[in-house]
Amino acid sequence: MQKPLYPLKFNPILKDKIWGGQKLVKHLNKASTSNQVGESWEISDVEGDTSVVINGALKGQSLKDLLKDYNSDLVGEKNYQQFGNQFPLLIKFIDAKQDLSIQLHPNDRLAAERHNSFGKTEMWYVMQADEDANLIVGFNQKVTPEKYLHHLEDKTLTEILNFDKVKKGDTYFIEVGRVHAIGAGVLLAEIQQTSDITYRVYDWDRVDDQGNARELHNDLAIDAIDFNMKDDFRVEYNKTLNQSNPMVSCQYFTTNFIKLDSEVQKENNFDSFIIYICVDGKMQISTSHGVETLKEGETLLLPAAIKNYALKASHAEVLEVYV
Known part of the structure; x- marks a missing residue:
């Protein structure tokens, strides 16, 4: 006999990153002794990183197990019909002690063709930001593929990128194809499609402890970038008490x-x-x-x-x- 469903909590999946810090541990009480925790995957069905329940009668069950056992009772009828035994969202907290790489994500079509994956539309909610911390979102001017490649090759890409200084509560909607990066000093919540596909185009020329630079994906990125400059990425919202x-x-x-x-x-x-x-x-x-x-x-x-x-x-x- 199936155990009844109830509000479920999952064990966070912590990810050390070259740019990570200690806010997830010190500010959000995540359990780690590392000083480079960059991400806490709160709810995940990414292959190899499936969340596991930590509360109640279903403790120890994975999200994948729950989907197979409970189907639409877990996710809803329309979601189960569309996604089957795949959970459609990935929820994270991210701490950038250093700037993240400048990157973008492919749309559903490219992600399916190239990686057998969903695309990666996402949003950010800033939980805390150090003074003068910023996000990079989109371009600050009209940019053609030729102009973009010129700045990329000259290592002057930041000259054409839009920098936004941020504070707690600032919210951004990051559509696929939009060039972006989380700046140093920002702690945020991220809601996204279930995908771990990122095209990294510039990583500030940094190297790891062995002197190795991280892989870039410029060949893949060039036809995935949205060069139509839109400034509709900032999200305005009300904060009326006790309502959605x-x-x-x-x-x-x-x-x-x-x-x-x-x-x-x-x-x-x-x-x-x-x-x-x-x-x-x-x-x-x-x-x-x-x-x-x-x-x-x-x-x-x-x-x-x-x-x-x-x-x-x-x-x-x-x-x-x-x-």
């Missing part, structure tokens, strides 16, 4: 911002799982199966089969994500 404030809605995911200072009754009418990412404070989620606490830096998956629940906090800020 729309942030991003695209074909791959919808994300809302909720600022809580009391109890809110909720109903899932989306035919989808709902993910809650606590980006500040502490909250509780109550269902007929009991109460689960969610602290800053923690993530929870509410199965689609759970329709009625409550969120409660004296102070919390959370991202609400569904497909």
Whole structure:
């Protein structure tokens, strides 16, 4: 007999990176002795990095196991019909002690043809930023492929890139093909399609301990870049108390911002799982199966089969994500 579904927490998958730091450990209480933790994969179905439940009766079960056992009860009927036993989203926290490489991601068509993968549309929510920290998003002028390649070869690519100084709460929508990079001093939450395909085009000429530069993917990147300059990547949103404030809605995911200072009754009418990412404070989620606490830096998956629940906090800020 199947065990009933309930709000699920997963063991974070920590990734050391050449550019990583200690904010994920010190600020978000991730368990690591490394001083170069760059990413915490909170919910993942990427091959070789599948999340494992750490709470309740299903502890020890992988996300892949749950999809096979619970199907649409876990993810919703329309999502199961579309994605089958693949979970469609990857949720991360990222700490950039140093600048990340300048990069972009391919669209669904290129990713499928080249890598048998989804594309990688994503969004960022800045949780903390050091003074003068910035993000690179898109170009600061009209750029042709020829102009781009000229600057790339001359190592002057940064001259044509758009730098945005950021602070807590700033939110960005990063469409496929858009050149981007997370700057040093930024801690953020990332919501993306399930994909680990990145085309790195410039890595600041840095090398590892053995003197090796990281691989670049310029041959693959050139026909994946969106050269049509758009400045629609900054996300404006309301912060009305105790309600879901729309942030991003695209074909791959919808994300809302909720600022809580009391109890809110909720109903899932989306035919989808709902993910809650606590980006500040502490909250509780109550269902007929009991109460689960969610602290800053923690993530929870509410199965689609759970329709009625409550969120409660004296102070919390959370991202609400569904497909």
